[in-house]
Amino acid sequence: MPELPEVETTVRGLTPVLAGQRLATVEPRRADLRKAIPPDLRQRMQGAVVTALGRRAKYGLVDTDRGDTMVFHLGMSGRWRVDPAEPLAHDHLLIETEAGRRLALNDPRRFGFLDLLRTDAVDAYPPFAAMGPEPLGPDFTAAYLLDALAGRAAPIKAMLLDQRIVAGLGNIYVCEALHMARIAPSREAGRISLPRLERLAEAVRAVLVSAIEAGGSTLRDFAAPDGELGYFSKQFLVYGREGEPCACGGAVKRRAESGRSTFWCPRCQRS
DNA sequence: CCGACAACCTGACGGC
DNA sequence: TGCCGTCAGGTTGTCG
Missing domain, CATH: 3.20.190.10 (MutM-like, N-terminal)
Incomplete structure (x- = not known):
């Protein structure tokens, strides 16, 4: 998990x-x-x-x-x-x-x-x-992203999964952060403006912090003999929610790329 | 540089 | 009941 x-x-x-x-x-x-x-x-x-x-x-x-x-x-x-x-x-x-x-x-x-x-x-x-900065550390900023993504033609989703760009994100939280930042997963990484990268960096931090806070509340379960360390899937807004309504009124879509599923809302995550 | 794919391995789930 | 195909949080490497 x-x-x-x-x-x-x-x-x-x-x-x-x-x-x-x-x-x-x-x-x-x-x-x-x-x-x-x-x-x-x-x-x-x-x-x-x-x-x-x-x-x-x-x-x-x-x-x-x-x-x-x-x-x-x-x-x-x-x-x-x-x-x-x-x-x-x-x-x-x-x-x-x-x-x-x-x-x-x-x-x-x-x-x-x-x-x-x-x-x-x-x-x-x-x-x-060769790892990039910790997303919750001081070096993960919009300015850093602008520099790290400059000239990169790959989709932003692939770049956020690349541990050399930022270390620790996986498929779930990348989908969630892009949704929160209202950026399409397929958006060309090197062409995202600084203000939108600001929004993205903040979304990455917010998604991780709230997941850690939610995880913290399960420490008691974690410590139990048969404890499960679960995802808080109920709080995911797009991951695993294909076909369900997004808060914006759109519908969550899913696409498989190179063996992994991308979940996003085409209505509020335009380009 | 980029995208696609396969490999590593087991378990859960849905369809028939 | 059971068999079969599909899918799953990650990482690493190859190929075109």
Whole structure:
């Protein structure tokens, strides 16, 4: 389920369980997810104290007092289960703290992965090195977008999904942000005016912030033994709503492009 | 540079 | 009931 807000909610949910805690056991249940799990992950994480948790784009970060950072990516179907009553199929990593809290990283499709870095080398991690700014950070501005999109003929939707332009957006929140900004997904990225980019940057921030706030309200569910970390699909205005009415009176349309669905309202998202 | 497509993998859902 | 096709939040690479 994980775009930036889901990963942020996940990290916030893991923090009270892990921060400051010593890891009694760290047990990979298989050798690989999308990529091989580092063979020394257990040895380097077990017995370490978690000093901080963080997030970069859609990646979760777990720092330890040994100078290591465990990176997790949830792919399409990954989630952490907190204090699970019993193991489930697709629990690929089990963690228990000395305080007796337990975590299971569950990922049926295994598009996610785990990695282990030196904390001082996180910025040089290849997936991060070429990444654009955080959309909720100070560098994500209309002026930045104007520069980053200059000369680009691709549709704005494709550019917002490109992690080198801005880091952390996925299909759902790109559709939602373009709708809020009233910009057509197919609009040529390099030809959007500064005022409209201002509207777009603000829409991206607003969509993410409200999703994180909504996610925050599920932290209790998240922490429950069988907790689900769900999308707040009820608050989506276009995603998954093909044929339903838009607030403007138009009808939400859907188009498949390169294997992904785009949802938008042609009435209020004109060019 | 751009778009299309495939690959990785499982599960949910609808139609018949 | 069950079988089959379709679709799903991401990332990476190839090909024209």
